[in-house]
Amino acid sequence: MSSELLRKIEGRYVQKKNYPHFDVGYTVRVHYRIKEGDKERVQPFEGVVIRIKGSGANKTFTVRRESFGVGIERIFPYYSPNIEKIEVVKIGKARRAKLYFLRELKGKEAQRKIKEIKPWELESMQKKKEQARKEREQQE
Amino acid sequence: MPLGLIGQKVGMTRVLLKDGTSVPVTVIKFPVNYVVQVKTEEGKDGYKALQVGAFEAKEKHLTKPLIGHFKKRGVPLLRRLWEFRVDNPEEFKEGQELKVQDVFKPGDLVDVLGISKGRGFAGAMKRWDFAGFPKSHGHRYHRAVGAIGQRTDPGRVWKGKRMPGHYGAEPIRVQGLFVVDVLPDENVILVKGSVPGHNKGIVIVEQSTIAYRKSQQLKKKRLEFITQNLVKEEKGSEA
Secondary structure, three states, X not given: OOOHHHHHHHHHOOOOOOXXXXXXXXXXXXXXXXXXXXXXXXXXXXXXXXXEEOOHHHOEEEEEEEXXXXXXXXXXXXXXXXXXXXXXXXXXXXXXXOOHHHHHOOHHHHHHHOEEEOHHHHHHHHHHHHHHHHHHHHHO | OOOEEEEEEEEEEEEEEOOOOEEEEEEEEOOOEEEEEEEXXXXXXXXXXXXXXXXXXXXXXXXXXXXXXXXXXOOOOEEEEEEEOOOOHHHOOOOOEEOHHHHOOOOXXXXXXXXXXXXXXXXXXXXXXOOOOOOOOOOOOOOOOOOOOOEOOEOOOOOOOOOOEEEOOOEEEEEEEEEEEEEOOOOEEEEEOOOOOOOOOEEEEEEOOOOOOHHHHHHHHHHHHHXXXXXXXXXOOOO
């Protein structure tokens, strides 16, 4: 949809970010800078990434958390200068790209839907995936 | 009086400011613009203007008189011509190339003229923003126009009555758009807000004719912080 020139220009107005890799289903802590009057402070927001949307400068992601039984969703622009850093708290595997179904579930039930993967398991999983892909290619 | 250029709409995106605000912008790129003809008060034309052309054309697409018009001034054959009424035509030479950075700078207000997207034969709700009728509760009459007149007196429909018909694909001028940035090496400007027409559509961008108004001056001042707080990468690097 967007032309090459448009992407090139978008790249010019975007600060490079070195976030750790995160995907839909991961639990992340976003350190977001907010202004209160003339004071600035950093507010962490922790929750599950339920959506990553858009590309280039338009890229955003949505983090959902539950506090005191009330669901809260925050949409962050991926390249926002107010994001100080992002930490990956938990690596989770989800079977779809948008986790809107979590909105209907509560507490434990929602957690059960996302398979947690320990960091040390991740590497071997990726290796397995790659091997499977290679085998498939050879068969073809 | 305003000078302008002929350009092409690339598309829309957003830029971020240092405080995290995002500003919607339209990217407009400019091919090489030539001054084709200079019109002066003393000359044959009797008024001051610049004829500017852009987008190179093949010989088979132009008429002989037009080809002669271009060859006489040593300008390549061009597809689009537009006349800008300027105060100082004497400062320009025929055949001169106009540069983006000479005409626009960040913080300017510009008018953009384009051909709006064609919508074909549209109903009254789309074309004139009529409210229509309820979708349910026993209604069998939803998007229709409704009544269009009175009774025996006047016994006809008023002229200009808003009814369904062809909508779009007509020239639209959007006035007082804010220039967020100018990129001379790409021949591109970023304009805040939307611009008529589809992507790759041809647009004419000129210095705003209403920029002298007080409201526009205030707007210019109000938006100045955008140009000062742009988040920008070093040249050449891409994200």
